[in-house]
Amino acid sequence: KAEALSGTELLRIYVEDPDPARAESIANALAALLVEQSQALYFGGARSAREILQDQLELAKQDLEADRAELAALLSSSEPNEQKIEAQRVKIGLQEEIYATLLRQYEQARLSEASRASSVTIIEPAVLPSTPSKPRTKLNLMLGTLVGLVGGLVLALVFENLDPVLHSEDDLAALTTAPLLGSIPKFRTRGRARHGVLVLGNSAQAPASEAYRVLRGNILSLASD
Numbered sequence: 001k002a003e004a005l006s007g008t009e010l011l012r013i014y015v016e017d018p019d020p021a022r023a024e025s026i027a028n029a030l031a032a033l034l035v036e037q038s039q040a041l042y043f044g045g046a047r048s049a050r051e052i053l054q055d056q057l058e059l060a061k062q063d064l065e066a067d068r069a070e071l072a073a074l075l076s077s078s079e080p081n082e083q084k085i086e087a088q089r090v091k092i093g094l095q096e097e098i099y100a101t102l103l104r105q106y107e108q109a110r111l112s113e114a115s116r117a118s119s120v121t122i123i124e125p126a127v128l129p130s131t132p133s134k135p136r137t138k139l140n141l142m143l144g145t146l147v148g149l150v151g152g153l154v155l156a157l158v159f160e161n162l163d164p165v166l167h168s169e170d171d172l173a174a175l176t177t178a179p180l181l182g183s184i185p186k187f188r189t190r191g192r193a194r195h196g197v198l199v200l201g202n203s204a205q206a207p208a209s210e211a212y213r214v215l216r217g218n219i220l221s222l223a224s225d
């Protein structure tokens with residue numbers, strides 16, 4: 001993919017590939033193709049102005065050299081013709097002006113072409129990466145740990161709110177909105193109770209016996225009848 005860098009005229013090319021050397025080669029090849037296409041867009045398939053002026057400049061140079069040679073021949077003649085010599089000098093002066101004009105136009109075209117040719121250029125070529133761009137093991141581990149912790153806390157809260165079991169006296173009081181009259185601890189019984197009545201008498205069951213007495217006392221004290 002390619003991305004324009006904000007606030008600049010730069011374009012960055014990204015290439016992902018399992019082979020780092022191939023990724024580097026592809027990125028540089030794409031950049032080179034972009035430069036080549038931009039030059040073709042500027043100049044097209046026709047001849048450039050610089051090339052046309054260069055040909056005209058060569059012709060003008062050849063004409064100027066021929067005129068100078070002809071003037072030298074006239075000057076070295078045994079019977080020099082002043083009229084022809086003067087006409088040849090005027091012709092050479094015109095040829096020199098034409099040549100100078102073409103030379104200036106050629107330099108301008110050359111500079112313009114050079115500036116346009118370098119309007120798209122590679123600023124920083126792709127280099128062979130030393131480490132893979134993905135997977136980001138450390139980042140993935142950190143994110144996985146964080147997501148796991150948050151997910152665990154959420155699940156714990158959900159399960160706690162959905163759990164119907166009463167685990168404490170506070171849970172019972174909050175559910176029934178009634179006062180707690182007594183709390184009976186766990187105890188063992190010998191055999192089954194007769195007629196639904198439990199007899200608590202030994203010392204091992206003394207806490208349970210005392211809890212029943214407290215419960216009975218609370219009920220009796222709160223009974224209005």
